[in-house]
Amino acid sequence: xxxxxxxxxxxxxxxxxxxxxxxxxDRDGDAALAAAYAEVAAAGATAIRLDFTAVGYINSTGIxxxxxxxxxxxxxxxxxxxxxxxxxxxxxxxxTRLSDFxxxxxxxxx
Amino acid sequence: MMATMRQETETDEQRAAxxxxxASPASRLRTSRxxxxxxxxxxxxxxxxxxxxxxxxxxxxxxxxxxxxxGRMWQKTFRVxxxxxxxxxxxxxxxxxxEFPAFWPKSAKFYAPLAGIAPxxxxxxxxxxxxxxxxxxxxxxxxxxxxDESFTFMTPEGHTLSAWITFSxxxxxxxxxxxxxALERPSDPLDELAYMLxxxxxxxxxxxxxxxxxATRLGAGGVPVETQRVCIDKRRQWRQVGNLRxxxxxxxxxxxxxAPIRAMRRAVKRASDRR
Numbered sequence: 001x002x003x004x005x006x007x008x009x010x011x012x013x014x015x016x017x018x019x020x021x022x023x024x025x026d027r028d029g030d031a032a033l034a035a036a037y038a039e040v041a042a043a044g045a046t047a048i049r050l051d052f053t054a055v056g057y058i059n060s061t062g063i064x065x066x067x068x069x070x071x072x073x074x075x076x077x078x079x080x081x082x083x084x085x086x087x088x089x090x091x092x093x094x095x096t097r098l099s100d101f102x103x104x105x106x107x108x109x110x
Numbered sequence: 111m112m113a114t115m116r117q118e119t120e121t122d123e124q125r126a127a128x129x130x131x132x133a134s135p136a137s138r139l140r141t142s143r144x145x146x147x148x149x150x151x152x153x154x155x156x157x158x159x160x161x162x163x164x165x166x167x168x169x170x171x172x173x174x175x176x177x178x179x180x181g182r183m184w185q186k187t188f189r190v191x192x193x194x195x196x197x198x199x200x201x202x203x204x205x206x207x208x209e210f211p212a213f214w215p216k217s218a219k220f221y222a223p224l225a226g227i228a229p230x231x232x233x234x235x236x237x238x239x240x241x242x243x244x245x246x247x248x249x250x251x252x253x254x255x256x257x258d259e260s261f262t263f264m265t266p267e268g269h270t271l272s273a274w275i276t277f278s279x280x281x282x283x284x285x286x287x288x289x290x291x292a293l294e295r296p297s298d299p300l301d302e303l304a305y306m307l308x309x310x311x312x313x314x315x316x317x318x319x320x321x322x323x324x325a326t327r328l329g330a331g332g333v334p335v336e337t338q339r340v341c342i343d344k345r346r347q348w349r350q351v352g353n354l355r356x357x358x359x360x361x362x363x364x365x366x367x368x369a370p371i372r373a374m375r376r377a378v379k380r381a382s383d384r385r
Contacts, residue, residue: 027278059146060255060262060276064293067176067274068342071183075343091150096254096264096274101177 002028004056008036016047022054025062033065037072046078050102053084063096070101081105146257148230154252154266156232165234167358168250171266179272179295180350181302183343184310188317189289191282192330199279199286200258206277206288206324207261213323215316218246229256233263238312245366249358251275268358270301270309288324290317293342298353300360302346314339 006029011018017040023029040048050066058066073080081103085093093099153172156165176183192202206213207227211220218237225231231253236246247270251263260278265271273294280287296302301309318335325333354360 027280059257060260060274061278061291063255064262064274064276064291067293068185070177071343075345088144088147092147095148095150095173097173097175097178 005029006032008032010036010039010043012040012043012045016049017043017045018049018051020051020054024056025058025065027061027065029062030065033069037069040078041076048073048078048080050080050082051084052082052089055084055089058089058092063092063098066098067096070098074101079103146229146255148252148254151230154232154250156234156250165248165250167248167268167361168232168234168266171268171356173252173254173264174267174269174272174297174353175264175274176272176293176295178267178297178350178353180298180347180353181296181305182341182346183293183295185291185293185340185342186314186317187289187291187338188314188321188335189287190321190325190330190333190335191285191287192325192328193285193333195286195325195328195330197286197328199281202279202286202288202328203259203261203277205328206279207256209327213320213327215319215323218316223253227253227256227261229253237316245362247358247362248365265297267353268297268356268361270297270304270359271295271313272297272353288321288328290321292317295343295347297350298357299351300354300357304359 004024006021006023006025008029009020009022011020019033019036019040021033025033037048050069070080080101082093083105085104090099090104093102093104153170154168156169195202197205210227211222214220218235221234221236223231223233227233232250233253234248234250236248238246249266249269251265251269253261254264254274255262255276259280260276262274262276265273271292271294273292275290275292275294277288277290279289296305296309305313314337318337321335322331325331325335
């Protein structure tokens, strides 16, 4: 198994669910992210935090997966915020205009 | 025609990488991967004279992805297994990038940047907004990402689709597969109407033909292109109705309608210059 392959673990709290993403976000991460979102939806969380602290790399297909997750969350009335993004990926989220639709926080414990 | 993005912002990570001549292998890998992304810009800037296609529907526009569009959001996947071809995914992408305009159907034109399909470059396009339309729409795309195995275009405001389209190649069951995957919403209410009245099907045929042309070039002609359409969001984003003010379709129609007046003005000016 690819050591850098993506895993997405869900932690559910009283106010929100956190998806802890680990590894590389690319086309191979589709199933893991979809399963994580399904778990969040099943838990009935109204807010989602995407934790990118352990993400090493995101390619354009990976950004498309995040766009899709964000669209599904907005469709279902859930807010989305992101934490743990490096400066580089914060800029990528800005240029791709993902940041128009999600709050980007500086620290994971914010 | 050369069309490049003005690249104004450098990230701290890139500056740090440049300032460290003996970077570790891990940081070199991270830097080369990061360089696959276009550098951040606020607006598209077509810096050279647009000699072959009008750039005014692209110049100064913001990028607009599927989140910023108006209509229903679709994910469309077009893929062709390259049976009989012996090329690796990287070789397929190298050819696709180098010869990209040649694979487009004859009904549309893709004016590639001189620097090729590279992060931050802008290409201009001319295409029909609807089957049988008497005018061609002038618009463009920015290469938001490009590496050895994939490249991605993002549309500027005014394009009929607010989209993100990724071209990739990968190996599946021992066969190299070429794929184009779009995440798209029609940009405004007029574009949504055109999309429903045949624009979507025309768009599907466009990419199916493109992939068929690519497969033929790579020695896998005749293999059927597989198409999958998934509606990701059925809602229309009425808050984006204001996208109409950027519409390249409306700008192109205006330019076409006023062309005789501009031609007459030029003729009058030439005549008065001769006197």
